[in-house]
Amino acid sequence: MTQTAPAAAAPAAAATNIVLSATELTKEFKGFLAVNNVHLSIREGSIHALIGPNGAGKTTCFNLLTKFLQPTRGRIVFRGEDITRLKPAEIARRGIVRSFQISAVFPNLSVLDNVRIALQRPGRLATQFWRPDTALNVLNARAEELVEQVGLQAFIRHQAGELPYGRKRALELATTLALEPDVMLLDEPMAGMAHEDIGQIAALIRRAAVGRTVVMVEHNLHVVEDLCDQVTVLQRGEILAEGNYDSVSRDPRVREAYMGQEDD
Numbered sequence: 001m002t003q004t005a006p007a008a009a010a011p012a013a014a015a016t017n018i019v020l021s022a023t024e025l026t027k028e029f030k031g032f033l034a035v036n037n038v039h040l041s042i043r044e045g046s047i048h049a050l051i052g053p054n055g056a057g058k059t060t061c062f063n064l065l066t067k068f069l070q071p072t073r074g075r076i077v078f079r080g081e082d083i084t085r086l087k088p089a090e091i092a093r094r095g096i097v098r099s100f101q102i103s104a105v106f107p108n109l110s111v112l113d114n115v116r117i118a119l120q121r122p123g124r125l126a127t128q129f130w131r132p133d134t135a136l137n138v139l140n141a142r143a144e145e146l147v148e149q150v151g152l153q154a155f156i157r158h159q160a161g162e163l164p165y166g167r168k169r170a171l172e173l174a175t176t177l178a179l180e181p182d183v184m185l186l187d188e189p190m191a192g193m194a195h196e197d198i199g200q201i202a203a204l205i206r207r208a209a210v211g212r213t214v215v216m217v218e219h220n221l222h223v224v225e226d227l228c229d230q231v232t233v234l235q236r237g238e239i240l241a242e243g244n245y246d247s248v249s250r251d252p253r254v255r256e257a258y259m260g261q262e263d264d
């Protein structure tokens with residue numbers, strides 16, 4: 001008797017939900033383990049924070065994920081492909097883009113031209129242009145759209161170098177978005193930000209995160225609480241806790257690790 005095929009297995013769906021993962025990720029600097037046997041699973045569509053006290057290994061971990069550092073040991077997989085040995089440019093082409101990677105702000109160029117240049121970089125959008133006249137129109141329209149998306153319409157013709165700090169970071173976000181990231185990695189997006197700009201940049205990140213995955217290292221725990229679905233807490237190169245903000249912030253080990261360093 002012929003058997004009918006069973007319905008699609010539900011557990012498999014949960015597993016494919018992971019867009020970027022790291023297994024046994026380890027980085028040793030002359031015998032010192034800056035990152036030690038870290039396992040990370042980044043869920044598709046999530047905003048995932050890496051937090052932890054000073055020297056915990058966040059930046060090293062971030063640099064490993066973005067391929068700016070080679071791991072001593074471990075494996076990084078993006079959508080089923082082993083990317084452990086790839087270069088930053090190679091993973092960028094696959095859609096893993098680190099913000100500020102292109103240190104994109106050319107101070108003497110206008111906001112619009114900065115975004116136009118980012119759009120012309122080899123990437124997925126660029127391959128869609130095949131007729132020069134159409135290309136230019138599409139490019140201009142998309143550049144204006146991105147400028148608007150990060151709230152810089154009023155500054156569109158301004159020289160980038162003259163923008164206030166918070167606006168410059170917004171421009172950097174626009175140039176990152178120009179690369180159409182599938183996974184966007186942000187290294188301390190609020191660093192150096194004036195208090196009044198933080199809410200605005202957080203709102204931009206939330207909007208930019210729609211339809212993509214974001215991994216961010218962030219010191220400001222209010223921002224993490226506000227934005228992030230998932231939090232990995234590192235301490236001395238290892239994972240101390242993981243979960244949503246509520247659960248990790250209640251964890252006594254996390255509170256102890258942060259004692260004297262943060263305001264909550």
Ligand SMILES: Nc1ncnc2c1ncn2[C@@H]1O[C@H](COP(=O)(O)OP(=O)(O)OP(=O)(O)O)[C@@H](O)[C@H]1O
Nearest residue numbers: 029032033034052053054055056057058059060061
């Ligand atoms: N290139 C390197 N050579 C040697 N040691 C390093 C190097 N980079 C980082 N470290 C050490 O690894 C540890 C983790 O550093 P890392 O910068 O990843 O921590 P972090 O959590 O980002 O800290 P912070 O919050 O202070 O930026 C620290 O003790 C640091 O001194």
